[in-house]
Amino acid sequence: MKPALLFRSLRSRNYRLYFTGQFISLIGTWMQRVAIAWLVYRMTHSAQMLGFVSFIGLIPSLVLSPYAGALSDRHNRYNILFISQVASMLQSGAMAAMVIFGWESMTGVIILSAAQGMINAFDTTSRQSLMVSLIDNKEDLPNAIALNSSMVNFARLLGPALAGVLLQLWGEGVCFFIDFLSFVAVIISLLMMRLNLPPRKASKGSVLDGLISGYNYLRGAKDIKASILLLAVISMCVTPYNTLMPVFAKETFHADKAVYTALQACVGVGAFCMAIYMAALKADRDIQRLQNLMSTVFAGAILLFAACHWLPGGLALMMLAGAGMMGTISCTNTYVQTHVAENMRSRVISYYVMAFQGTIPIGALLVGLSAQHLGTSVTLAIQGTIGLAASVAFALHLRKMKEKAAGEELVVRA
Structure with a gap:
């Protein structure tokens, strides 16, 4: 297939900005994941604690995602995504400060991992929902989703490799700090977008009513x-x-x-x-x-x-x-x-x-x-x-x- 067709969704300016900013940010995210695992094992030497921290970071997606979905259908998805990116940046900054200044503790790691899990529930739902609005030609949506997946997996290969080098040279704190800086790219890309989002219709019911209607639709x-x-x-x-x-x-x-x-x-x-x-x-x-x-x-x-x-x-x-x-x-x-x-x-x-x-x-x-x-x-x-x-x-x-x-x-x- 011709490269022009393989990367056809990148013809949309907003998606190009999203793709670039998100790729840089995801490299930092994978670096953070490797660094957290290494930090937890270094502090506890416990495989069980590794599993527990992973559980704490992922379980909010099961609990909060339906609420996040109902909220995104009632409010501006772009604003929810922007707020979630700023919140993720602050979480990474807190993790970096905790390690660099010697304040590291398992309590801090667990609290910050839980916070990131809650942020991710809103981030993932709003980001996936916004995808269709970033594409000029809606027929390019499947291509945009697939390119997003390729970006995630390339970052999955690159991020841990960089983290492995940095862990050997300077330790976990530098990985967390680079993750903190990587959010600058995605925040700038969001600010540069020119979106023409359809106005949200006023919802008469509560968020709970939205949850129920979503379940009934499904x-x-x-x-x-x-x-x-x-x-x-x-x-x-x-x-x-x-x-x-x-x-x-x-x-x-x-x-x-x-x-x-x-x-x-x-x-x-x-x-x-x-x-x-x-x-x-x-x-x-x-x-x-x-x-x-x-x-x-x-x-x-x-x-x-x-x-x-x-x-x-x-x-x-x-x-x-x-x-x-x-x-x-x-x-x-x-x-x-x-x-x-x-x-x-x-x-x-x-x-x-x-x-x-x-x-x-x-x-x-x-x-x-x-x-x-x-x-x-x-x-x-x-x-x-x-x-x-x-x-x-x-x-x-x-x-x-x-x-x-x-x-x-x-x-x-x-």
Whole structure:
């Protein structure tokens, strides 16, 4: 495909600004994630505490996302996104100050991680909802979503690599400070945008009424609901495989952190390649069928990895897992964004955020408990099997929906 078509959504000035600022900020975000994990382990030497801090940082997405969605549908999404970016910058600054000035404590890390999790619930929902307003040609929306995914994964590769160097040279404080500075780029990009947002209609009901109407809409939109439910099962039951990778690298491959890093890098490479493929897709592609295929690839790769004892094979399977994971996420996002009613956009996207991010910490806890009692390989096999079962159920649902649509079309013609 020609580069002009692959990057066609970048023709929109507002999206170009968003893409540039967000990319710089995401590099800082991934640096912060690596630095927090290193800081927590350095302070506690506890794998359990690592899991707890991760849980605290992600669980707000499950609790607050529906409220954030209802709020975004009632108020200016741009303003909510801008406020969330400023709040994230202040959180990073507080983390940097705590470490640089020697005030570090686990209480401080937990409080700031929880604060970032709450901010992210509003940030992710408003950012995803605003995406359609950044594109001049709405047919470029799937391309914009895919390019956003490729940006996230490239930052996922670059950020931890930079963090590893800086941790060796100057420690965690510098990583947090660079993350603090990276928000300047995204804030400037937001200020430079020229948005023509439709005025928000005055809402008669409360935010709770908005939550209920969003839920009722999703119940009626069975195609969107099915895609989100598949993502929820995959996110809770398959995606937490990553929690067990350090154990698998050490006990199965009898290796050190270099192999663990290589496994993670392969996941990133696979995800990045899939994001580029998604960006090149034509607008008329059957996204739900592709989502079904990608979830099958993801779950199948994890199931095979559970029985793998050959490192090159394991690295290849991690590439497939990364591609399948990214394909599932990107397809769900694309389908929801292109099929949801505009007045329900933020509320429905909030359920997507719940399925994508909010279920992962619950799954991580269950996976850790299972691994402790059943072993790592058995747990990974169970995860892959559940993912494949969900994919089969989704495929049967798609067939049933198509048969129903075909029957209704015959009735209309008759």
